[in-house]
Amino acid sequence: MKTLFYYVALCTILLLQSCSSSELVENWKNPDIDVFVAEKVLVLAMTNDVKNRKMFEKRLVDQLKDKGVNAVNSDDFFNPEFTSRPRTEGELDDLEREMLAEGFDAILVSKIVGAEDKVTLVQSYRNWDRTFNGFEDDYYSSQGLYIEDEKMEKYTVYHAESALYCICPTKEREVIWKGSIDVTEPDSDRKAIKDYINMLVWALEEQDLLIITPEL
Template sequence: MRILLVCVSICIISLLQSCNSSELIENWKNPDIDVFQAEKVLVLAMTSDVKNRKLFEKRLVDLLKDKGVNAVGSDAFFNPEFTSRPRTEEELGDLERAMLSEGFDAILVSKVLGAEDKVTLVQSYRNWDKSVNGFEDDYYAHQGIYVEDEEMQKYTVYHAESALYCICPTKEREIIWKGSIDVTEPDNDRKAIKDYISMLVWALEEQELLIIGPVDY
């Protein structure tokens, strides 16, 4: 039976990857967490491309809401000037406390790192837990993405990462899940975003994170 389930899972993954341009390269889930369902999750995309950031967040928020998740895009919470300059760790601490007061208990962060050398990036991903311990660390380390130039448009493969963080007031704030996804059709922004989100939501649903219930693919 276990072998059959593994075979079915492999078939599902193969089918998903054959139908879109995104591939789940790395996948890590906190071993101390079995199921996680948020009361309210902030969806945050980190990129200097404002148009695609808004499109990504809206599409992901809409899809999560369709699956019963109380999701909110960053524009509904962040001050429009928040990403105009680098923020200090103290300011990010204030941000998390403000989120808690607004009822948020989770943050789903996605960012495009855009590079061609996937081997180097995969190794970098494997070392992530040595330096990133929570949302504040992640945002602080990568907020320069907001003001980068358009160099990433030249890449033939987008390398992107998503991470789910708990900011629960009753326990230590921690990383719940992190995934590394390659998008191999960067010339079509809308399709790349659609395929990335499909893979992201599938990964979360498969592991019962945010989306609790049977997989309906």
């Protein structure tokens, strides 16, 4: 039965890729979690491109809300100066406590990285095997993305990674899911973002994370 499931999942991915420029190239789900539903999830994109970050977060929040998920974009939670400088681990501890107080129990982080060719793209996979224990660890290690040089803005191949974290103060490991998606030769930034989000939402829904499809 499991073999059949993976075969069907593979066929579905191939079908999606035939009509989209996006490709799910890495996918990991915490084996201890079968279904995860969040009361309130923060959607956070980490990139120095403010315009595309806002576009990405808004589109993803809108799609999650359409699926019945209580999602909030980062601009509605962070103050305008939060990303203006690197934050300390202590400050991120305070942020997580503030998120808990505001009713958040999950955060969906997307790190958008561009690459000109496959050689550069391979380099971005070096940190894939690194395990982050939670949102704080991931955010702290990735803050440089907010201040990357402008030369990272325009590419024909986009690589981005997303991770879903539970804000669970009683658990040592908060990682629920992480995935890596490539978007190849998009016609525009808007098209790249659209294709990436479509694949991201599909991957979450297929694995019963955030989006739960009622059984017929």
